[in-house]
Amino acid sequence: xxxxxERPILFSSIKKLAQWAQSGSLWPAQFGLAxxxxxxxxxxxxxxxxxxxxAEVMRASPRQADVMIVAGRVCQKMAPxxxxxxxxxxxxxxxxxxxxxxxxxxxxNNYAVVQGVDRVVPVDIYxxxxxxxxEGLLEAVMELQKKIRMGGRAMAxxxxxxxxxxxx
Amino acid sequence: xxxxxGNILKGLGITLKIxxxxxxxxxxxxxxxRELPARYRGVHKxxxxxxxxxxxxxxxxCAAACPAYAITVVAxxxxxxxxxxxxxxxxxxxxxxxxxCIFCGECERACPVDAIVLTPQPLPPFISRxxxxxxxxxxxxxxxxxxxxxxxxxxxxxxPDRIDRWPVPQEHLPSPR
Numbered sequence: 001x002x003x004x005x006e007r008p009i010l011f012s013s014i015k016k017l018a019q020w021a022q023s024g025s026l027w028p029a030q031f032g033l034a035x036x037x038x039x040x041x042x043x044x045x046x047x048x049x050x051x052x053x054x055a056e057v058m059r060a061s062p063r064q065a066d067v068m069i070v071a072g073r074v075c076q077k078m079a080p081x082x083x084x085x086x087x088x089x090x091x092x093x094x095x096x097x098x099x100x101x102x103x104x105x106x107x108x109n110n111y112a113v114v115q116g117v118d119r120v121v122p123v124d125i126y127x128x129x130x131x132x133x134x135e136g137l138l139e140a141v142m143e144l145q146k147k148i149r150m151g152g153r154a155m156a157x158x159x160x161x162x163x164x165x166x167x168x
Numbered sequence: 169x170x171x172x173x174g175n176i177l178k179g180l181g182i183t184l185k186i187x188x189x190x191x192x193x194x195x196x197x198x199x200x201x202r203e204l205p206a207r208y209r210g211v212h213k214x215x216x217x218x219x220x221x222x223x224x225x226x227x228x229x230c231a232a233a234c235p236a237y238a239i240t241v242v243a244x245x246x247x248x249x250x251x252x253x254x255x256x257x258x259x260x261x262x263x264x265x266x267x268x269c270i271f272c273g274e275c276e277r278a279c280p281v282d283a284i285v286l287t288p289q290p291l292p293p294f295i296s297r298x299x300x301x302x303x304x305x306x307x308x309x310x311x312x313x314x315x316x317x318x319x320x321x322x323x324x325x326x327x328p329d330r331i332d333r334w335p336v337p338q339e340h341l342p343s344p345r
Binding site for chain 1: 194197198202204266267268270271292294296300
């Protein structure tokens with residue numbers, strides 16, 4: 001079976017077909033942590049209509065989800081739960097860190113809040129804002145689709161050191 | 169029994185009526201963009217005076233006011249021969265971490281010289297944490313006469329009621345470069 005995914009069918013290959021299908025049916029885990037979840041709901045509702053990108057089916061079970069939208073601050077007690085939910089999601093899986101809190105901790109620079117969910121799970125897209133607008137989340141979904149179509153897999157949890165961040 | 173079916177049909181009739189008559193509420197986002205509020209707060213801009221001097225005097229009040237500690241200012245003394253700003257000091261480094269930033273506008277409020285303002289330009293998502301810090305090169309308004317600004321001004325910025333809280337005497341300014 002080696003190399004079967006590269007073998008052309010008609011004019012393409014199974015791999016490209018799978019990438020196209022995966023990018024068009026990103027089912028998010030129904031998992032809102034804080035106020036960003038309100039904007040996530042607004043994005044899924046009729047005005048912005050996440051279903052135009054095939055990402056409206058919020059799954060209550062991680063077993064059926066493809067993308068985890070971490071919407072809100074992750075406190076220290078929630079971090080192992082987030083990791084467990086991520087581990088329960090089937091491959092391939094992606095993570096969007098929505099908002100300042102999920103991305104880097106935001107205003108909550110204290111002992112209770114994880115300073116960025118990328119300390120727990122690998123993050124593909126970071127959305128700035130507090131909370132981000134529905135357009136911001138739509139942009140993130142589109143960016144993720146682009147990444148999947150280009151063959152990008154879930155990111156390794158490579159968090160740069162503070163020195164690297166300051167002087168890249 | 170027939171009552172129940174009648175009620176169901178009545179309800180479905182209302183659904184059908186709304187479905188056919190109500191205009192489409194969906195904003196087709198990437199193609200069509202909804203109008204953001206006039207004072208929507210997006211990415212920052214460091215302003216200049218009209219003669220090209222930077223407004224920022226490196227007082228670090230914005231960094232102190234920032235609730236998320238997203239702003240880093242490193243000030244340096246001005247050389248009187250080659251001024252960067254009209255004050256004693258100027259911002260040698262001015263960096264904003266756009267993942268920490270919550271776009272609250274407290275920096276704009278704290279600034280005594282109206283140097284830092286928030287423009288209505290929204291920020292795209294980042295794909296890596298290495299992109300998120302914007303430096304003075306990204307934030308500073310282009311030199312007048314050079315490239316036009318990439319985004320339009322904050323609506324409050326040019327309001328006729330607004331006065332400069334720190335007018336700079338003309339004789340202290342060097343001739344335009």
